Amino acid sequence: MPRxxxxxxxxxxxxxxxxxLARIPHLKVTAAQGCAQAIEELERRVPDxxxxxxxxxxEEGISLLLTVGQRWPSVSRIALSHIPDYPSxxxxxxxxxAHQYISWDTAHTELREAVERSLxxxxxxxxxxxxxLIGSIRNLPPRPxxxxxxxxxxxxxxxxPAKVCAVIEADAAITAKVMQLANCALFHNGERVxxxxxxxxxxxxxxxRNLVLSTEILGGWSRKTGSNLDLDSMQAHVQRVARVVAAxxxxxxxxxxxxxxxxxxxxxxxxxxxxxxxELDRACALSVTADIPLHEAERRxxxxxxxEIGAYLLGLWGMPxxxxxxxxxxxAPERVGVRRFNTLSALAAAIALAGTDDSDACSSPPRRSGxxxxxxxxQLDGGPFDWVEAEKIAMGCLADLDPSRL
Numbered sequence: 001m002p003r004x005x006x007x008x009x010x011x012x013x014x015x016x017x018x019x020x021l022a023r024i025p026h027l028k029v030t031a032a033q034g035c036a037q038a039i040e041e042l043e044r045r046v047p048d049x050x051x052x053x054x055x056x057x058x059e060e061g062i063s064l065l066l067t068v069g070q071r072w073p074s075v076s077r078i079a080l081s082h083i084p085d086y087p088s089x090x091x092x093x094x095x096x097x098a099h100q101y102i103s104w105d106t107a108h109t110e111l112r113e114a115v116e117r118s119l120x121x122x123x124x125x126x127x128x129x130x131x132x133l134i135g136s137i138r139n140l141p142p143r144p145x146x147x148x149x150x151x152x153x154x155x156x157x158x159x160x161p162a163k164v165c166a167v168i169e170a171d172a173a174i175t176a177k178v179m180q181l182a183n184c185a186l187f188h189n190g191e192r193v194x195x196x197x198x199x200x201x202x203x204x205x206x207x208x209r210n211l212v213l214s215t216e217i218l219g220g221w222s223r224k225t226g227s228n229l230d231l232d233s234m235q236a237h238v239q240r241v242a243r244v245v246a247a248x249x250x251x252x253x254x255x256x257x258x259x260x261x262x263x264x265x266x267x268x269x270x271x272x273x274x275x276x277x278x279e280l281d282r283a284c285a286l287s288v289t290a291d292i293p294l295h296e297a298e299r300r301x302x303x304x305x306x307x308e309i310g311a312y313l314l315g316l317w318g319m320p321x322x323x324x325x326x327x328x329x330x331x332a333p334e335r336v337g338v339r340r341f342n343t344l345s346a347l348a349a350a351i352a353l354a355g356t357d358d359s360d361a362c363s364s365p366p367r368r369s370g371x372x373x374x375x376x377x378x379q380l381d382g383g384p385f386d387w388v389e390a391e392k393i394a395m396g397c398l399a400d401l402d403p404s405r406l
Contacts, residue, residue: 001026002026002027002028003024003026003027003028003048003049003119004027004028004030004045004046004047004048004049005021005027005028005029005030005047005048005049005050005051005115006030006031006032006038006041006042006047006049006050006051007029007030007031007032007050007051007053008031008032008034008035008037008038008050008051008052008053008057008061008064009033009052009053009055009056009057009080010033010053010056021111021112021115023112024112024115024116024119027115030045030047034057034060035057035060035061035063035064038050038052038064039064039067042068042071042072042075046072046074046075047075048075048076048118048119048122049075049076049077049078049115049118049119050065050068050075050076050077050078051078051079051080051111051115052064052065052077052078052079052080052098053080053081054079054080054081055080055081055082055104061079062097065077065079065097065098066097069097073131073132073133073134074122074128074131074132076099076100076118076121076122076316077097077098077099077100078098078099078100078101078102078111078114078115078118079097079098079100079101079102080102080103080104080107080111081101081102081103081104082103082104082105099118099316099317100114100118100316100317102114117315117321117324118315118316120315121311121312121315121316121324124308124311124312124328125304125308125309125312127302127303127304129303130302130303130304130309131312133275133276134271134309134312134313134316144212144213144216144217144317145216146167146168146170146171146174146212146216147209147212147213147216149167150164150167150168150205150208150209150212151209153167154205154206154209159205161197161200164196164200164205164208165196165197165200168196168208168212169196174212174215174216175196177211177215178196178199178208178211178212178215179193179194179195179196179199181211181214181215182198182199182202182203182208182211196208199211204256206256207256207259210256210257210259210260210263211263213260213264214260214263214264217264217267218267218270226273226274226277226278227272227273227274227277227278227280227281228281228284229269229272229273229277229280229281229284231269231273233356234266234269236356237266237354237356238262238263238265238266240354240355240356240398241262241265241347241350241351241354241356242259242262242263242350243354243397243398244262244350244353244354244393244394244397244398245258245259245261245262245346245347245349245350246258246259246262246397247393247394247396247397248346248349248350248353248390248393248394249346251384252341252384254341254342254343254346257320257322257323257326257343258326258343258346258347258350260323261323261326261327261330261343261344261347262347262350264310264314264323264327265307265310265326265327265330265347265351266306266310267306267309267310267313267314267327268305268306268307268308268309268310268311268313269306269310271306271309271310271313272298272302272306272309276302279301279302280298282301283297283298283300283301283302284297286300286301293331295307295331305331307327307328307329307330307331307332308328310327310328311324311325311327311328314327322342322343322344323343325343325344326343326344326347329344329348330344330347330348330351331348331351333345333348333372333376334376338380339379339380339381340380340381340382340383341380341381341382341383341384342382345376345377345380345383348372348376349372349376349377349390350394351372352372352373353390353391353394354394354398355394355398373387374386374387374388377390
């Protein structure tokens, strides 16, 4: 199917854009010189992706992107700027100004990837109504700022613990939550950490960065919902999965990303409990009456499931493709033909070994999907152990788990 991208800004700025996007098949590129022309183009044909040059459009561009979010919420919105740290007003509007922010300095490498990612995610979440649902969420946090700053900082060789601590400690709420997570059962080794510097020593730079991301994302939503889903049970499940995946990936290059994937794999539920609580409750009831896993019931009721919704959000924020893939297919790794031990296969195995399931949050007996098991795990290339050993590792790391510390 042909895909459509709308580029908005001064025409001279876009002379190289067709070359950047030429390798995307079946892509039609339309340019609008200003906001008024952009609205005309949108009313004529709704694009899949809109890219706006914020340096040229300035304040008018913020209004344009907000208008697109309200009138055409299924459009993926990308903002371009030369400003290395985006203005605070971009984050302080009632809804996110854009789904992704890209610097002109890196546009030659990042723009095509960002557009391709947006198109793939729209294919993943093929229900247009649900794409609109996500695009129109009013309390969706913007791309996490502190995480993004840490990501840039950690790319430099001269980064110091003091610099990392200063970025985190500038936000008291983030600091408190990171400290809480650093002292949870997943990372507890008999001694409590009392400041961010100690957390850095225990978890490492990447480990703390990932805790910051989890805190920024999940901290943007209220726990007060209209759904009967038991969020405490869901959170306990997430903590168990994270503990198992950390043990399975210890000593591998995938550990930090796999633990982050474990923390975020049920992100889609945080959307559903606040945006579609009635439909989620219907899925919970169907899970019980039809004796099927909750994610299968969600698909029957909603046309998609929490895994795809969570992946869609993370993709819009520009998270790594390997992380987005793990979130999207953690209940169905066979759909992408995974054949090696990586973030996705480790997460899927940890979910199967954690001893709890999403369905537990419906106050019903667990209903396992049965996708991941010995046959799946033993055929993976590069796996550090077989399924029997994986079961022993999971049992060992969960044996001393104190539920009160979750």
